[in-house]
Amino acid sequence: MANKSLGQKLLGVWNTKTIVAVAIGAALFGVLMNYGGIPVFTNTSLTTAMIVPVVVGAMYGPLPAAVAAGVGNVIADLIGGWGMWFDWSIGNFVAAFFVGLLPVYGAYITEGKFTVKHAVIYALCCIVGNGLAFGVVTPILTTLFYGGDLNVTFLQAIWGSLSNILVEVVVGLPILFMLAKRYASRSNLEEE
Amino acid sequence: MNNKLVINYIPGPTVLHKLTGFTKVLLFLVMTVAIIATYDIRILIPLLIINIIEIISMKPNYKPICTMFLITFVTVTLLGNVMLFIVSPDAGLNNVGANNVIWTSANGKFYLSKEFLWYMLAVFIKRTTSFASVMAFALATTPSEFASGLNKCGLPYKICTIVSLAYRTIPDIANDFINIRNSMMMRGVELSKKASVGKRLKNTVLILVPLIFTSFGKVSSIANAMDLRGYGKNKKRTWYAEHEQTKWDPVIRTLTVMLAVAAVYYIIRYRIIDPWPVNIWCPWLSRDEIVQTEKELFILNWFKKQ
Numbered sequence: 318m319a320n321k322s323l324g325q326k327l328l329g330v331w332n333t334k335t336i337v338a339v340a341i342g343a344a345l346f347g348v349l350m351n352y353g354g355i356p357v358f359t360n361t362s363l364t365t366a367m368i369v370p371v372v373v374g375a376m377y378g379p380l381p382a383a384v385a386a387g388v389g390n391v392i393a394d395l396i397g398g399w400g401m402w403f404d405w406s407i408g409n410f411v412a413a414f415f416v417g418l419l420p421v422y423g424a425y426i427t428e429g430k431f432t433v434k435h436a437v438i439y440a441l442c443c444i445v446g447n448g449l450a451f452g453v454v455t456p457i458l459t460t461l462f463y464g465g466d467l468n469v470t471f472l473q474a475i476w477g478s479l480s481n482i483l484v485e486v487v488v489g490l491p492i493l494f495m496l497a498k499r500y501a502s503r504s505n506l507e508e509e
Numbered sequence: 510m511n512n513k514l515v516i517n518y519i520p521g522p523t524v525l526h527k528l529t530g531f532t533k534v535l536l537f538l539v540m541t542v543a544i545i546a547t548y549d550i551r552i553l554i555p556l557l558i559i560n561i562i563e564i565i566s567m568k569p570n571y572k573p574i575c576t577m578f579l580i581t582f583v584t585v586t587l588l589g590n591v592m593l594f595i596v597s598p599d600a601g602l603n604n605v606g607a608n609n610v611i612w613t614s615a616n617g618k619f620y621l622s623k624e625f626l627w628y629m630l631a632v633f634i635k636r637t638t639s640f641a642s643v644m645a646f647a648l649a650t651t652p653s654e655f656a657s658g659l660n661k662c663g664l665p666y667k668i669c670t671i672v673s674l675a676y677r678t679i680p681d682i683a684n685d686f687i688n689i690r691n692s693m694m695m696r697g698v699e700l701s702k703k704a705s706v707g708k709r710l711k712n713t714v715l716i717l718v719p720l721i722f723t724s725f726g727k728v729s730s731i732a733n734a735m736d737l738r739g740y741g742k743n744k745k746r747t748w749y750a751e752h753e754q755t756k757w758d759p760v761i762r763t764l765t766v767m768l769a770v771a772a773v774y775y776i777i778r779y780r781i782i783d784p785w786p787v788n789i790w791c792p793w794l795s796r797d798e799i800v801q802t803e804k805e806l807f808i809l810n811w812f813k814k815q
Contacts, residue, residue, distance in 0.1 A: 333741050334732040336667055340674035341724050348683045365713055372721055392675055395647050401541055469593050487710050
């Protein structure tokens with residue numbers, strides 16, 4: 318991961334393994350969105366699904382994470398039966414891109430690298446990404462696509478980003494440390 | 510658990526099931542765009558009726574559909590409307606364009622207008638139509654047909670593989686999730702409302718870690734199997750699920766194109782050239798009676814200045 322160019326880190330390497338990982342990530346996203354949350358109100362709940370882009374991003378980069386979240390949300394809508402909400406899918410796409418930036422600032426989970434400094438940058442990325450996605454992108458798309466009530470959309474968006482940030486930090490950080498530890502114990506062999 | 514999913518893996522016997530994937534995807538996309546673009550009850554009700562006819566013609570198992578509809582109705586419509594009523598009781602004025610008050614609370618803080626009720630009805634019809642179109646599509650389409658149809662619409666086939674693979678692995682992962690959750694609960698990990706929210710979040714980590722490891726552990730074996738069969742070698746790919754057109758395909762495609770033309774005409778005629786002053790058309794208000802209100806949200810004002 319460390320010796321790749323910035324473009325490769327941003328876009329990810331689209332080989333068969335990445336495709337399968339993104340697909341599994343999308344399915345996991347769909348499942349967690351349907352069964353792993355407590356619904357609060359319209360399209361919004363304290364969902365654990367946002368963990369998926371964290372893991373996919375850590376292993377494959379931001380764009381795979383974003384695709385996993387976007388496709389995952391479309392699939393969740395299909396099996397969940399609450400109708401198609403492309404505004405939220407695109408919002409999740411944007412948020413997941415920021416959340417999945419991990420390899421870009423040097424947190425190579427697959428090589429066991431994840432320090433406190435990375436954790437702080439990760440938390441900042443979560444806040445910026447969710448704020449941008451659900452504070453700007455989703456409300457604009459909602460008014461364009463559906464003409465819903467803006468005040469309600471903003472309330473939902475604020476709740477959505479807060480709960481996402483909470484889940485990403487409180488649940489995501491321990492998982493990232495655990496993943497890094499697990500990979501570190503595997504990768505202490507050096508090539509000769 | 511399986512009772513709750515409506516995903517189809519085996520193509521069914523009816524006319525709609527037998528269509529090619531491209532026709533289904535095209536119909537679904539046009540339908541979705543038409544539903545998104547219009548907030549007009551005169552357009553939405555015919556679309557709703559079309560979708561209900563589609564669902565009935567496929568003779569599905571109604572039980573999961575009804576359960577889902579009820580859950581969505583309670584969580585989205587009822588709670589959403591209660592919230593809307595508390596947050597912005599003037600939604601009727603903003604979106605329909607008048608305020609014929611029929612009830613006011615004792616302290617005068619909340620009020621209910623005829624237009625607010627009409628707004629709720631329009632939103633409900635829109636959500637139900639959206640729900641029905643998704644249901645009709647999910648009932649008619651298998652994952653492979655979905656992927657082949659998307660590919661024919663011009664999406665790169667690697668994205669299509671992601672969609673079909675994800676769609677296909679959902680029951681497996683859902684089973685894993687339920688199994689892991691049940692076994693963790695057996696070991697005394699509290700996830701119900703007895704534990705505090707912080708404790709529940711902490712306990713969720715205990716479920717998610719094994720779930721992530723089992724799910725992503727499958728990646729390399731699936732990827733190797735696909736590589737061994739030469740996946741991703743060529744620029745194009747044919748689909749096992751894409752078959753010859755049935756005699757109904759041209760009919761449905763023509764109808765879809767007609768629907769698309771009608772939707773585009775409606776959007777250009779009634780939303781760009783001669784837009785109705787407010788979001789939602791209402792039978793008892795003529796154009797002159799409508800009161801337009803300024804949207805008070807800062808982001809929109811910022812956009813207007815540009």
